Amino acid sequence: xxxxxxxxxxxxxxxxxxxxxxxxxxxxxxxxxxxxxxxxxxxxxxxxxxxxxxxxxxxxxxxxxxxxxxxxxxxxxxxxxxxxxxxxxxxxxxxxxxxxxxxxxxxxxxxxxxxxxxxxxxxxxxxxxxxxxxxxxxxxxxxxxxxxxxxxxxxxxxxxxxxxxxxxxxxxxxxxxxxxxxxxxxxxxxxxxxxxxx
Numbered sequence: 001x002x003x004x005x006x007x008x009x010x011x012x013x014x015x016x017x018x019x020x021x022x023x024x025x026x027x028x029x030x031x032x033x034x035x036x037x038x039x040x041x042x043x044x045x046x047x048x049x050x051x052x053x054x055x056x057x058x059x060x061x062x063x064x065x066x067x068x069x070x071x072x073x074x075x076x077x078x079x080x081x082x083x084x085x086x087x088x089x090x091x092x093x094x095x096x097x098x099x100x101x102x103x104x105x106x107x108x109x110x111x112x113x114x115x116x117x118x119x120x121x122x123x124x125x126x127x128x129x130x131x132x133x134x135x136x137x138x139x140x141x142x143x144x145x146x147x148x149x150x151x152x153x154x155x156x157x158x159x160x161x162x163x164x165x166x167x168x169x170x171x172x173x174x175x176x177x178x179x180x181x182x183x184x185x186x187x188x189x190x191x192x193x194x195x196x197x198x
Contacts, residue, residue: 016138021143021181025099028175032063032102033141044135048127054113056121058127060105060160064099071097077155096146100173105133111165122169129170142177145170 033041042059050056062070073093078085078093097103108125109116129145136143150156151168162168 008050008086008113016134018133020134020136020137021142021183022133022144023175023177023179023181024172025096025144025146027145027178027181028100028142028173029081029178030101030175032100032175033136033139037139038104039103041135041139044138045128045132048124048131051120051126052113052116054116054121054124056109058107058109058166059128060107062103062105062139063101067101068094070103071095073159074156077153077159080153081153086148093150100143100196102174103159104172104174105168106132106170106172107160107162108167108169109163109165110167111163116124122167125169129172135172138174141174142181143172143174145172147171 001018002145038061046055046057060191075090075093076095078090106125108122108131110121113121147168147170151170157166160168
């Protein structure tokens with residue numbers, strides 16, 4: 001590869017990172033990645049740093065009618081936990097799953113491990129969420145990573161069949177963007193970097 005080809009390739013790779021945007025979930029529509037495409041996205045998303053090769057992550061796809069049912073069940077869980085919950089709060093639970101045609105639930109597997117700290121495994125699982133968003137955008141899709149109360153609720157974990165040692169780390173909403181997401185101000189790396197010297 002010539003030096004020019006190498007620079008062009010590097011710039012293309014950095015550009016894909018520099019242009020990443022979260023698309024609001026309300027601005028995602030069909031089509032979503034189909035099953036073979038999702039499998040391809042996850043192949044890229046799971047190429048993350050993983051100390052000890054523990055693979056402390058797994059995924060659940062929710063599509064179509066299952067999304068509407070999931071939103072209804074969230075609203076029911078919310079109302080059972082808080083009978084005073086407002087109608088607008090319950091509608092927000094339902095509405096969040098009416099837009100994007102695919103939601104991937106990212107799950108961290110955090111059982112006891114004598115060698116690899118839980119924090120490292122949690123970070124590894126979190127990296128898959130970011131990598132999935134990057135991979136989706138590379139193929140022309142849009143996405144956003146959401147949590148909210150449902151990510152931390154035992155009833156939701158039970159509904160999704162999570163084991164005792166598993167945690168939801170994100171609901172990755174995926175689809176085709178309806179809008180061009182504007183750039184927003186980003187931090188200046190110069191303000192974030194310091195150097196240590198003895």
